[in-house]
Every structure is written in structure tokens, then in C-alpha cells.
Amino acid sequence: AQSVTQLDSHVSVSEGTPVLLRCNYSSSYSPSLFWYVQHPNKGLQLLLKYTSAATLVKGINGFEAEFKKSETSFHLTKPSAHMSDAAEYFCVVSGVTNTGNQFYFGTGTSLTVIP
Amino acid sequence: DSGVTQTPKHLITATGQRVTLRCSPRSGDLSVYWYQQSLDQGLQFLIQYYNGEERAKGNILERFSAQQFPDLHSELNLSSLELGDSALYFCASRGGQGLVGEQFFGPGTRLTVL
Numbered sequence: 001a002q003s004v005t006q007l008d009s010h011v012s013v014s015e016g017t018p019v020l021l022r023c024n025y026s027s028s029y030s031p032s033l034f035w036y037v038q039h040p041n042k043g044l045q046l047l048l049k050y051t052s053a054a055t056l057v058k059g060i061n062g063f064e065a066e067f068k069k070s071e072t073s074f075h076l077t078k079p080s081a082h083m084s085d086a087a088e089y090f091c092v093v094s095g096v097t098n099t100g101n102q103f104y105f106g107t108g109t110s111l112t113v114i115p
Numbered sequence: 116d117s118g119v120t121q122t123p124k125h126l127i128t129a130t131g132q133r134v135t136l137r138c139s140p141r142s143g144d145l146s147v148y149w150y151q152q153s154l155d156q157g158l159q160f161l162i163q164y165y166n167g168e169e170r171a172k173g174n175i176l177e178r179f180s181a182q183q184f185p186d187l188h189s190e191l192n193l194s195s196l197e198l199g200d201s202a203l204y205f206c207a208s209r210g211g212q213g214l215v216g217e218q219f220f221g222p223g224t225r226l227t228v229l
Contacts, residue, residue, distance in 0.1 A: 034217065043117060043205060043220035090158060102171050103148070103218065105158040 002027045002095040006106035019078040023091035032094040033074045039087045086113045119221035127227045133194040140208030147189040153202035201228045
């Protein structure tokens with residue numbers, strides 16, 4: 001079975017400081033992992049994806065994530081937070097089940113950026 | 116703009132009623148996914164269609180049904196509505212059949228059941 005756990009429901013950082021949003025996954029198969037961002041009253045936008053190529057994945061807007069199989073983690077980082085980064089972030093695992101190809105979302109992490 | 120459109124943007128209805136949500140995928144995308152996002156349940160996968168056929172099912176209630184038409188647009192039908200069905204319903208589309216493609220999300224339909 002596939003699942004993801006986002007370890008923090010809320011993260012607050014000051015503008016210009018690093019961002020770390022944590023995600024652990026569980027998968028019976030070699031997983032595909034994604035991070036999506038949702039700004040208020042908007043749909044979800046893909047930040048980055050891991051698909052068994054390079055373990056360090058670079059995404060849009062300066063975000064990156066590192067796939068660590070030994071730790072079953074896929075944490076999202078950014079060196080310097082901007083005010084525009086304030087949003088909800090979702091970690092997602094994709095896998096094949098007996099009912100087909102499914103996508104499992106974490107519960108989300110709300111990022112607040114303090115000026 | 117993701118290229119995925121959803122109508123209507125907002126829908127207010129009463130318990131016991133039936134509504135239909137519509138989704139048009141990105142041009143050329145064959146897969147359509149439906150999700151429900153609510154405060155207490157988070158973002159949940161409901162169902163996937165690929166080129167007109169049901170491909171995967173998630174936590175979709177029996178009161179809910181979906182279909183994908185030959186022009187690839189999809190409709191999600193919600194019947195015998197309950198207060199707890201109030202949520203944001205997202206549609207997403209994807210081009211490939213494999214596991215690794217990203218999904219492109221529409222802006223969502225906000226359903227309020229009174």
C-alpha cells in the first residue's frame with residue numbers, strides 16, 4: 001500500500017530564511033513522488049517530481065527535494081523563503097494497486113512566511 | 116493557467132439534490148482524475164478515467180458516479196447530497212498512461228450543500 005505522511009501541518013519561517021517541509025512515504029513498489037503547491041483559492045500546481053532518476057530533484061521557484069530511500073523521505077527545501085511562497089504544500093506518492101494507478105496525497109503543510 | 120477547465124466555479128444546493136460537475140482536460144490529455152478536498156478529509160482521490168474507460172477508483176461513494184465522453188470531457192455526478200459532501204472538487208488531467216506523468220489541475224468547483 002502507498003501512503004505519505006507530512007510531518008508538520010504548519011510551518012512558519014521568516015522571509016529570506018530556509019524552508020524545510022517534511023514528507024515520509026510508504027510504498028510497496030518503487031515510488032513516484034511529487035510535491036504540489038496550492039495557493040489560496042487556486043488549483044494545485046506541480047513543484048517537482050521524482051521518477052527514479054536523480055535523487056536530488058530541482059523544481060520551480062527555487063524548490064528542490066531529495067529522495068532518500070533508506071529514510072523513506074522526500075523532504076522539500078528552499079534556501080530562501082519569499083512572501084509569495086506562502087501556500088499549502090502537498091506531498092504525493094503514486095503507485096499501482098489492484099484497482100489501478102492511484103495517487104495518494106498527504107494531509108498538507110501550510111507554510112507561512114513572516115516579513 | 117493549467118489548461119484544465121471546470122464548471123461551475125461555485126454550486127450551492129440543498130440536501131437530497133443531485134448535481135453534475137464538468138471538467139474539460141488539457142488538449143490531448145486522455146486521463147481525467149477527480150478529487151475531493153474537504154477540511155476534515157483532506158484531498159482524496161475519487162476516480163480516474165482513461166480514454167473513456169474507468170481506470171482506477173479511490174474513496175468514491177456509491178452516491179457518486181462519473182463518466183468520460185468521446186470528446187474526453189468528464190462529468191462527476193453527485194446524488195442524494197448530504198451536508199458532508201460540501202467540499203472543493205478538483206479535476207486533473209494527464210497525457211500518458213504510465214505512472215510517472217504529472218497531473219494538471221483545474222481551478223476546482225466549490226460545492227456547498229445547505
